[in-house]
Amino acid sequence: MTDFEDLPEHLPLFPLGGAILLPGEILPLNVFEPRYLNMLDDVRHGDGHVGIIQCRSGRNPEKPELAPIGGAGRLKQWQETDDGRYLITLVGVSRFRLCQEIEVGKPYRVGAADYSGFADDLLPRQVPSVDRDRLLGLLQAWFEAEQLAADWRTLRDAPLPVLVDQLAMSAPFASADRQALLEAQDTTARLDLMQDLLAARIAGNAGGSMQ
Numbered sequence: 001m002t003d004f005e006d007l008p009e010h011l012p013l014f015p016l017g018g019a020i021l022l023p024g025e026i027l028p029l030n031v032f033e034p035r036y037l038n039m040l041d042d043v044r045h046g047d048g049h050v051g052i053i054q055c056r057s058g059r060n061p062e063k064p065e066l067a068p069i070g071g072a073g074r075l076k077q078w079q080e081t082d083d084g085r086y087l088i089t090l091v092g093v094s095r096f097r098l099c100q101e102i103e104v105g106k107p108y109r110v111g112a113a114d115y116s117g118f119a120d121d122l123l124p125r126q127v128p129s130v131d132r133d134r135l136l137g138l139l140q141a142w143f144e145a146e147q148l149a150a151d152w153r154t155l156r157d158a159p160l161p162v163l164v165d166q167l168a169m170s171a172p173f174a175s176a177d178r179q180a181l182l183e184a185q186d187t188t189a190r191l192d193l194m195q196d197l198l199a200a201r202i203a204g205n206a207g208g209s210m211q
Contacts (some may be wrong), residue, residue: 007072007094008047010102011113012039015055015064018175020182021071021092022165023121027052031086035107040078040086042106048075050090051111053098054179063109069183071095072113094121095182120186125161128188132160135191138198139167145202146172161187164194173197 014029014036021027031037043050053070073090080086096113104110115121136155143150155163168181168190177197184190 006047007096007113007115008049009112010104010110011049011051011072011096012043012106013051013053013066013070013098013101013109013111014039015053015066015109017055017057018178019052020054020169020178021052021073021090022169022182023071023092023094024125024162025092025165025169026076027073027090027092027169029088029090031088032084037084037086038106039108040075040088043075044078049073049093050075051096051098051113052090053111054175054182056175066098066101066109066111067179069095069097069179071182072115094118125165125187127160128164128191130160130188130191135163135195135198138195138202139171141202142198148172160191164191167194 019027031040039050050073051070052073054067055064056067057064072093072095074093075088076091077089078086079088094115095118096115097117099112099114102110102112136152139150139155140152142148158166164187168178173181181190181193181197184193
């Protein structure tokens with residue numbers, strides 16, 4: 001099992017808007033910017049870890065402000081395309097708090113990462129004792145309002161912790177909501193927040209409230 005000693009103190013950062021990586025989940029990426037191609041070359045020949053962290057719009061699009069918490073991922077698959085892009089897959093290991101950025105003379109950004117507040121990320125995910133049908137009902141109402149399609153059989157059959165984390169990563173939540181889901185203490189807290197977000201979104205669409 002991975003422990004914090006296996007994770008780098010100085011973590012190469014891949015800032016993305018609207019993307020998070022949770023422990024145990026998979027994030028595929030299509031990488032084409034030269035600085036991040038350079039970063040992945042270094043990662044492949046180094047300890048194999050990348051920090052996925054949300055960026056925020058600001059005055060400097062080349063160096064946007066970063067969220068305080070991100071997700072460290074281990075490079076699982078890597079493929080170079082004929083036109084020089086990298087198709088990679090990261091598997092989430094642990095969340096981290098960005099303490100400060102480190103100047104290392106690279107074209108990409110590197111941060112000092114603190115994993116100490118996320119010890120539970122290295123443990124098996126706990127199954128919340130909740131009404132699964134309520135979550136599915138909220139999801140169905142939201143998807144119908146947004147005219148989104150879903151494989152409901154897969155959603156019903158997926159283990160609840162996996163379902164919650166995959167929805168946090170892939171469902172069309174706003175960036176701020178997605179960051180809040182990333183920062184939730186555990187699966188139960190993430191599920192509670194997700195249901196609140198869904199209920200508020202549905203109520204807003206309907207002009208009323210939903211319990």
